[in-house]
Amino acid sequence: MIGKVIVVTGAESGIGREIAKTCSAEGATLVLAGLSLSGMEETAAQCGGDHISCCTTDISDEAQVTSLVAHAVQRHGAMHGLVANAGITGPRNALVDIALHDWRSVIDIDLTGTFLTVREAARHMIEQGQGGSIVITGSSTAIRPLSGFLPYIAAKGGLHAMAEALALELGSHRIRVNTLVPGTTATPLTHAMDGYLAKAALALPLGEVTEAAELGRYVAFALSDAVPHMTGSLLKVDSGRTVA
Template sequence: MSSAVGRLEDKRCVVTGAAGGIGRAIVEAYAREGARVVAMDLAEPLARATWPGDRVTALPCDLADRGMIERAMGEAVALLGGLDAFVACGALKWGTGSFLDLTDHDWDRYIGVNLTGTFLTCRAAARAMAAQGNGGRIITIGSVNSFMSEPNAAAYVAAKGGVAMLTRAMAVDLGRQGILCNMIAPGPIDVPNAKGIYEEPKLAGEVRDEVALERAGNPEDIAAAAVFLAEDGAGYMTGSTITVDGGLSAMIFGGMR
């Protein structure tokens, strides 16, 4: 029998967007490393999800609903008996059309879920950690779109830019409490919700040209960074970004290679 101790042994963690591609990989990696995890997402995708082992508890939470966020975060912390790491991963995917046609409704939805939802859940997590008095880790999932735009994605990109600065602002304000706040910026990651778009010839060609590793990443690539940011070893890192994008943002004019 193995007596190996996990990298996150007995850590108490909450992950939003847990039924999605990246969130699910983070929940599974955390549980595999010995953490106890509350997996949050909208009720419907959560009801379809199954989890390995007995370390994961599913809890519905709509990131567009302030009251529900307060209740669910409180319930999660009570269930776990405290909170060591919080991962803000839940978000609406891009695709709101051209800027000229961007509606007030879509703007409000994307800023509401992707930025305000991140703020509200992070604030609830930070308050729980501050009350405990022994620090903690807050990990936001931004995007390369936190720094670089792309066509037809103004609301998504603006929200992800906000997540980058929110993360730095939290790092500044929470350092004294020992709450370390960092962002992961994924590049193109092939998740089930992407429905095979990375196999379509046009996008596959763009990924080959613009990504140094010439392929989309896997959710597990992001989970590996999320494990690192939650473990004790990453104790002098806050306000930072880990970019996991296969070299996309290191390069311009990749097609000239």
């Protein structure tokens, strides 16, 4: 990935941090985007080197997304890849208890925010004329739902469909679009949920949850030139959750 400029949203922790670390280790220049500057700075410190910049970005704000891509191009001269990873889960509620503002919050960030990010990145990649690679973070719950997370499942299901449509539309510009489909993943957030990971592992065919670093390696592979014809794919790394 030497010479590639990659933008990673939701880069301040968890899966986004591991994606950034792997891309950095493979030689990419990174633009880290997220809401927490201190979190992004910690990610940058773990990546090491002076090939990283940070841009505080609320992806549900169109102007901030435009500024993010402009920052990448002005600071680093190009943009070759995007990892649209930022998102929220929202509160767990039964259908009859979901407040409209909670529904809108999840949809605005997870679905609309990702749309805005991908649209702005694609605009530049098309103008640049060198192709590109986009990875969108979906979810195994969009394939095998869990009760209580309707807004999140609806948003992630929308992302899965959107990525396939984008792969079709952007293919003529040599821009590949794929969807990462994580299962239950060990992150600082899930580690803090007492007993959750151990219980979740019991329901998985492989008997263990996914490590975030593995997702980072897979995304870096999907972004790279090693798979120039992989597009429109659901990249499942879920210990078999979606087939259980």
